[in-house]
Amino acid sequence: MEHQNRVFDVIVVGAGIMGSSAAYHLAKCSQNVLLLEQFDFLHQRGSSHGESRTLRLTYPEPYYPGMVHESLDLWEQAQLESGLRVFTETRHLDLGPVENRSLGAVIEVCRAKSMAHQLLDSKQVGELFQQVFDLPENWVGLVTKGGFIKPTKAVSMFQSLAMRRGAILKDNTEVLDIERESRGGGGGGGVRVISTKGMFTSKKCVVTVGAWASRLAKRVSGIELPIRPLHTTVGYWRVRPEFWPEFLPENGFPTFACYDKDYIYGTPMSEFPGLVKIALHGGYACDPDTRECTPDLASLEKVVGPWVRALFRDRVEAEKPALGQACMYSMTPDEDFVIDFFGGDFGKDVVLASGFSGHGFKMAPVVARVVTDLVLKGEAEGVELDYFKMRRFEDNPKGNPKVFEDQVSSYLESN
Numbered sequence: 415m416e417h418q419n420r421v422f423d424v425i426v427v428g429a430g431i432m433g434s435s436a437a438y439h440l441a442k443c444s445q446n447v448l449l450l451e452q453f454d455f456l457h458q459r460g461s462s463h464g465e466s467r468t469l470r471l472t473y474p475e476p477y478y479p480g481m482v483h484e485s486l487d488l489w490e491q492a493q494l495e496s497g498l499r500v501f502t503e504t505r506h507l508d509l510g511p512v513e514n515r516s517l518g519a520v521i522e523v524c525r526a527k528s529m530a531h532q533l534l535d536s537k538q539v540g541e542l543f544q545q546v547f548d549l550p551e552n553w554v555g556l557v558t559k560g561g562f563i564k565p566t567k568a569v570s571m572f573q574s575l576a577m578r579r580g581a582i583l584k585d586n587t588e589v590l591d592i593e594r595e596s597r598g599g600g601g602g603g604g605v606r607v608i609s610t611k612g613m614f615t616s617k618k619c620v621v622t623v624g625a626w627a628s629r630l631a632k633r634v635s636g637i638e639l640p641i642r643p644l645h646t647t648v649g650y651w652r653v654r655p656e657f658w659p660e661f662l663p664e665n666g667f668p669t670f671a672c673y674d675k676d677y678i679y680g681t682p683m684s685e686f687p688g689l690v691k692i693a694l695h696g697g698y699a700c701d702p703d704t705r706e707c708t709p710d711l712a713s714l715e716k717v718v719g720p721w722v723r724a725l726f727r728d729r730v731e732a733e734k735p736a737l738g739q740a741c742m743y744s745m746t747p748d749e750d751f752v753i754d755f756f757g758g759d760f761g762k763d764v765v766l767a768s769g770f771s772g773h774g775f776k777m778a779p780v781v782a783r784v785v786t787d788l789v790l791k792g793e794a795e796g797v798e799l800d801y802f803k804m805r806r807f808e809d810n811p812k813g814n815p816k817v818f819e820d821q822v823s824s825y826l827e828s829n
């Protein structure tokens with residue numbers, strides 16, 4: 415069969431945004447790359463499809479803003495090389511009650527990193543955004559640079575760029591197992607990737623299988639990873655026609671994230687005419703193979719509806735979302751990524767990058783750069799990788815300690 419007598423430098427398993435950008439970055443670094451995907455390319459059963467992903471520099475954890483900054487440069491480089499635009503710059507608005515600890519941490523990190531920002535009271539937020547956001551009196555708004563990325567287009571951009579750089583891409587090829595290949599009885603020496611389309615060999619392997627990570631890791635090396643698949647739904651809400659101009663990105667409407675009892679986020683009216691994306695960061699546990707890929711509009715109606723009514727008043731129809739799109743998170747207990755070597759018999763030859771917990775898309779380019787460094791040099795600089803190691807769960811099943819509230823909505827998880 416095709417490509418089976420060849421030893422690749424790197425096989426990348428999983429062609430969502432992480433695997434596709436990693437394949438491109440590795441190929442750009444002169445690696446012979448094979449990218450394998452279990453379903454059709456650009457399918458809608460994982461985490462990387464859809465119409466928009468927010469890019470924000472603001473985080474309550476101090477180790478993410480630098481990664482987003484580096485990603486911004488790398489997004490720009492990929493856009494220049496491909497001739498495509500996938501990122502639109504806007505302002506970003508973080509908002510919430512002044513006493514919210516997550517929002518407090520966001521503001522602290524913003525100051526500590528000397529990020530350009532405006533910290534506004536509720537009245538000033540109203541003035542800056544044409545009175546669209548009607549915040550309660552004790553709320554504040556933090557305005558920074560942000561924007562949104564077109565996800566399906568971005569995945570396709572990286573796949574085309576990877577191919578242009580010589581990578582081989584194969585879809586409808588599920589990886590069943592990864593084994594250590596021992597050469598001449600001396601141990602070490604590459605990996606065998608066993609798939610539904612036969613066996614492939616490579617010197618190194620990168621596993622970017624999103625919500626399927628725990629299952630594959632268990633099968634390959636018996637590792638128990640606390641990465642849980644969550645079914646989630648993005649909702650689009652109808653803006654009353656007379657208010658359409660205020661919700662357009664070109665008229666200054668921002669991407670936004672609200673830190674309150676629930677974490678609610680959204681993007682400007684840019685994807686469907688008259689509809690604005692407003693969704694809840696949360697979901698319920700699911701099996702990635704058997705889940706019904708239908709949107710859960712009832713939960714959005716219950717949790718997000720009252721929020722829409724309170725903040726956008728009569729500008730947006732708050733009874734129910736006009737449209738929903740199902741998606742999936744790969745959630746870690748601390749919502750931090752997992753980027754690490756598989757270890758064990760594989761040593762540093764297999765790298766795992768998963769558990770992006772509903773906020774990884776914007777950082778795909780830097781994840782690809784880091785994964786490439788780990789493959790080529792066995793280490794990566796410029797990113798605080800200790801926060802992303804698997805061993806953090808050995809001492810504490812909750813992972814990295816946080817001084818602020820959980821951001822994922824437990825309301826939906828209990829459904």
Ligand SMILES: Cc1cc2nc3c(=O)[nH]c(=O)nc-3n(C[C@H](O)[C@H](O)[C@H](O)COP(=O)(O)OP(=O)(O)OC[C@H]3O[C@@H](n4cnc5c(N)ncnc54)[C@H](O)[C@@H]3O)c2cc1C
Nearest residue numbers: 428430432452460461462468589624741770773774775776
């Ligand atoms: C609704 C929603 C909103 C989000 N909003 C934002 C946002 O605003 N900003 C942001 O930065 N991030 C956001 N995210 C998070 C971001 O989209 C994810 O972090 C990112 O897409 C994860 O990509 P991935 O490549 O790890 O996973 P996936 O896209 O799921 O890719 C994994 C791929 O591996 C394949 N695969 C699995 N097992 C195998 C196997 N055995 N063999 C071969 N292939 C296999 C799968 O089919 C899949 O294609 C959001 C996510 C969702 C769902």
